[in-house]
Amino acid sequence: RKEVEQDPGPFNVPEGATVAFNCTYSNSASQSFFWYRQDCRKEPKLLMSVYSSGNEDGRFTAQLNRASQYISLLIRDSKLSDSATYLCVVNKGGSYIPTFGRGTSLIVHP
Amino acid sequence: GAVVSQHPSRVICKSGTSVKIECRSLDFQATTMFWYRQFPKKSLMLMATSNEGSKATYEQGVEKDKFLINHASLTLSTLTVTSAHPEDSSFYICSAEVPGQGRGYTFGSGTRLTVV
Numbered sequence A: 001r002k003e004v005e006q007d008p009g010p011f012n013v014p015e016g017a018t019v020a021f022n023c024t025y026s027n028s029a030s031q032s033f034f035w036y037r038q039d040c041r042k043e044p045k046l047l048m049s050v051y052s053s054g055n056e057d058g059r060f061t062a063q064l065n066r067a068s069q070y071i072s073l074l075i076r077d078s079k080l081s082d083s084a085t086y087l088c089v090v091n092k093g094g095s096y097i098p099t100f101g102r103g104t105s106l107i108v109h110p
Numbered sequence B: 001g002a003v004v005s006q007h008p009s010r011v012i013c014k015s016g017t018s019v020k021i022e023c024r025s026l027d028f029q030a031t032t033m034f035w036y037r038q039f040p041k042k043s044l045m046l047m048a049t050s051n052e053g054s055k056a057t058y059e060q061g062v063e064k065d066k067f068l069i070n071h072a073s074l075t076l077s078t079l080t081v082t083s084a085h086p087e088d089s090s091f092y093i094c095s096a097e098v099p100g101q102g103r104g105y106t107f108g109s110g111t112r113l114t115v116v
Helices: none
Strands: A004-006 A011-014 A019-025 A033-038 A045-049 A055-057 A060-065 A070-075 A084-091 A098-100 A104-109 B004-007 B010-013 B019-025 B032-038 B045-051 B067-073 B076-081 B090-097 B105-107 B111-115
Touching (some): A019 A084, A033 A060, B004 B090, B010 B019, B032 B067, B032 B076, B045 B067, B045 B076, B076 B090
Parallel strands (some): A011 A104
Antiparallel strands (some): A033 A045, A033 A084, A060 A070, B019 B076, B067 B076, B090 B105
């Protein structure tokens, strides 16, 4: 089992749709979780950290399920500008080395 | 804040030559820097972890003599691709942890290396 797994997609959704991605991780000792956004040929940029209690930032909601070892990202009211690859990042146990999932591609169309 | 500056952004070199990529943390001290490589439509693959003042830790399968990492100061880490070959052509990117709990990691803007 890979350390961090994501469905590569692409998820093809119309504007205004709600879309959710999951990311599973194998190391139960993982402590830090993040969602990043990466546009084509650009560096990843932090979208949001994922806390145990879940967190919300505008149209974006992130959840952590430790029991099932996955994190999720929910995007409401999708915009064309949301089209990108969404990477989940998990730290490697207690050593704070980030491990990336392969990313989930989102395409929002008019 | 927490910016990492990476240079060059793009480089084309001939086979057999060496290329140095620099990453500087501009407004914070980065005792640890992560170096990644990303092939088209693939995930970021950790190559090595550089630690200021000590030897880098390389991931399995990454040749330390080919990818030389130097982290001589708290604000500068360099990756040198030695004797580059076309298969080394890739997107190389560095990252450092942002000080402060839960703030994640900040990335350099990446270097697109093409070896001809």
